[in-house]
Amino acid sequence: MTYLKETEAAQRPITVPRLVQMRADGERIAMLTCYDASFATLLDRAGVDALLIGDSLGNVLQGHQTTLPVTLDDVAYHTACVARGTRRPLIISDLPFGEVASRESAYLAATRLLRAGAAMVKIEGGAWLADTVRFLVERSIPVCAHIGLTPQSVHAFGGFKVQGRGDEAAARVVEDARALEAAGAQLLVIEAVPSPLGARITEAISIPTIGIGAGVDCSGQVLVLHDMLGIYAGRRPRFVKDFVSGAASIEAGVTAYVKAVKDRSFPGPEHTFEPA
Numbered sequence: 001m002t003y004l005k006e007t008e009a010a011q012r013p014i015t016v017p018r019l020v021q022m023r024a025d026g027e028r029i030a031m032l033t034c035y036d037a038s039f040a041t042l043l044d045r046a047g048v049d050a051l052l053i054g055d056s057l058g059n060v061l062q063g064h065q066t067t068l069p070v071t072l073d074d075v076a077y078h079t080a081c082v083a084r085g086t087r088r089p090l091i092i093s094d095l096p097f098g099e100v101a102s103r104e105s106a107y108l109a110a111t112r113l114l115r116a117g118a119a120m121v122k123i124e125g126g127a128w129l130a131d132t133v134r135f136l137v138e139r140s141i142p143v144c145a146h147i148g149l150t151p152q153s154v155h156a157f158g159g160f161k162v163q164g165r166g167d168e169a170a171a172r173v174v175e176d177a178r179a180l181e182a183a184g185a186q187l188l189v190i191e192a193v194p195s196p197l198g199a200r201i202t203e204a205i206s207i208p209t210i211g212i213g214a215g216v217d218c219s220g221q222v223l224v225l226h227d228m229l230g231i232y233a234g235r236r237p238r239f240v241k242d243f244v245s246g247a248a249s250i251e252a253g254v255t256a257y258v259k260a261v262k263d264r265s266f267p268g269p270e271h272t273f274e275p276a
């Protein structure tokens with residue numbers, strides 16, 4: 001059994017409507033971060049649906065402790081590298097810390113990422129971000145919102161802490177998701193929330209949700225590439241699984257990740273957070 005699709009139709013570039021169709025069909029979306037052309041080609045071949053040029057490049061490429069030092073130039077450069085290496089997966093780029101000072105600054109930053117080859121821009125934040133999301137969407141920038149543990153808020157949170165624990169906090173995260181969908185976001189990353197909340201948010205909205213430490217009931221999953229390759233020396237969050245140790249090759253490990261997301265064997269209980 002393979003998830004590498006052989007037909008012409010399946011080889012066409014993945015679009016946002018295609019992700020919406022996957023959600024409707026109950027087909028899980030497999031996403032990974034990617035920062036260069038060689039891995040872009042490998043991940044494309046292994047059947048990854050969407051590639052995220054994440055500001056996690058600050059951790060895994062640059063050796064920083066947080067994503068805050070990452071600049072728009074950095075993300076634009078790696079977006080261009082990834083775009084040259086791939087044709088099929090949807091390319092999504094992170095808007096770095098500091099670019100949402102205004103709707104205008106966010107829009108100008110997003111245009112640079114789309115010019116570099118991204119098809120969608122990911123922005124961290126809750127309901128407060130809705131005006132900015134609407135401003136971008138009105139100007140033809142597809143937006144993926146990112147809620148829950150938003151790493152650019154690490155100092156505001158006082159650490160990388162699970163979000164949405166307790167009734168009040170959970171209700172707030174659900175409201176964030178609703179507000180961002182209403183503002184026109186077409187995809188939603190949910191990071192580090194209790195599994196039942198990941199399921200509840202996914203039910204509350206109709207756009208596809210992509211979880212990272214948000215349980216198996218999201219429409220898809222994402223991991224940082226170097227975490228799933230087992231080569232990141234830094235702190236390893238609970239939601240990480242190394243798919244390459246024990247695999248025959250890097251490509252086999254990535255193929256195993258895609259298969260595990262599609263057949264819902266990843267994430268397991270050991271990769272997810274409990275409500276209490």
Ligand SMILES: Nc1nc(=O)c2c([nH]1)NC[C@@H]1CN(c3ccc(C(=O)N[C@@H](CCC(=O)O)C(=O)O)cc3)CN21
Pocket residue numbers: 055056059060066067149151160161162192224226227232234235236237238239
């Ligand atoms: N290599 C890498 N992987 C990532 O997933 C990642 C990055 N870098 N850089 C940006 C952010 C930072 N992220 C993190 C970092 C640490 C935890 C963490 O240690 N979480 C604790 C939860 C503690 C609690 O219970 O509140 C854990 O046990 O997983 C989570 C997300 C996710 N992102």
Ligand SMILES: CC(C)C(=O)C(=O)O
Pocket residue numbers: 033052053054055056057094189191212222223224
């Ligand atoms: C972990 C994902 C969601 C991300 O934002 C990143 O890699 O920067």
Ligand SMILES: [Mg+2]
Pocket residue numbers: 054055056067094151
């Ligand atoms: Mg990020």
